[in-house]
Amino acid sequence: MDGLHWWRQGDAVTQISALLLLAMSVASWVVIVWKALLMRRARRDAVRAIAAFWQAPSIALAAERLPAFDRDGLVMPLVQAASAVAGANPAPATLAARGSLSQQLTRGLRDALHGVLGRLQFGQVLLATVGSTAPFVGLLGTVWGIYHALTAMAGAGQITIDRVAGPVGEALVMTAAGLTVAIPAVLAYNVFGRFIGRTEADLEGFARDLRELVLDEAGIAPTATVND
Template sequence: MTLWSLFRQGDAVTQAVALLLLGMSVASWVAICWKAWLLRRAVADVGRATAAFWQSADLDDARARLAAFDRDALLLPLVDAARAPAPGPLAARGDRAQQLTRVLRDALHGVLHRLQAGQVLLATVGATAPFVGLLGTVWGIYHALIGLVGAGQVTIDKVSGPVGEALLMTAAGLAVAIPAVLGYNVFGRFIARIEADLEGFARDLRELLAQPVSSDTEGRAP
């Protein structure tokens, strides 16, 4: 007995559960492949782009270098936000350090939101797929037992076949959930590493731009 034959012989509930598991599996694998590609690039780009930024002569040169290394725009939003003027009267209040803290925090949240995309999907699939499969198993066992009621003498051979077929739904639910859980945990570690690097870059950028520009005559005795 295969999942396909179980699907063909099942009723509407069994078929709906099987289709739901199939959709969850496809969605999770698409998210896994996409995030693996994205985070692999991001880990490499953040290190190279950060090094290129601090080796630049000025902010204009630094931004030009970032455009070449920062392919997924992880550092560029931070630099652009720090260079842009305050967006409104209230945002312009306070010293330069406070203004930079606000704009860099907002830009960092936007970047992290893109990196976190797909994590909720993987967590949802990993948490719910086993129960969806279990629902299909319980429903299949119920129908198998109902069918055996009018079959006369019930033996272990007649029970084991339908029950074993129904248990395939539980196995399918676990097969869908396990890759999603593994992907969520692995990607979470990479995202945490990238987040730490971005926060460090934002903090260093804030300290750099918050310093007042010194002149040659500042601090000289009259």
């Protein structure tokens, strides 16, 4: 009943702030649970897929074996990009086709790597936004609630500590709600960031080695790197 009383007493700003915090909390927890499952599986599968690739006798056979290990498609796009560039023989009608095999491999692997990392980083912006804005949304609800509570009590005449403590205490709940929403989002953002960083390093190293392998099979000395 106390919560319902606080909700009925609050105006549109207070109610919108509370609903916004609720939406932030639900969205961030959905992302946290989903990314926790994804990160745990992706980290393990990336290591297994890279190991399976190097144990294969050829790139073509490795591409056939990878789907069994690479369930989230982290390594396979890199292999497909390298195979597409190595097997293509287009007419030099575009600037991209006029580049050397080394340049085309660098461009293709870089684009594929960016696509994979984009999927791994999906949801990070949401967690960062919730973690940075939720405390201020809660503070807004607190300040607005205290202002209206004091205004209402001032119009009622005599003010006592008993009459102030209840409404002000209810308003301060908004600050606690904002912190409750923000803290898990910030912690999850930092933890997932570390996992993404480790996986990114593994994929960048694999892309670099794959590029050198394709160039070596073509009899071309490697020059630039994937990150150049």
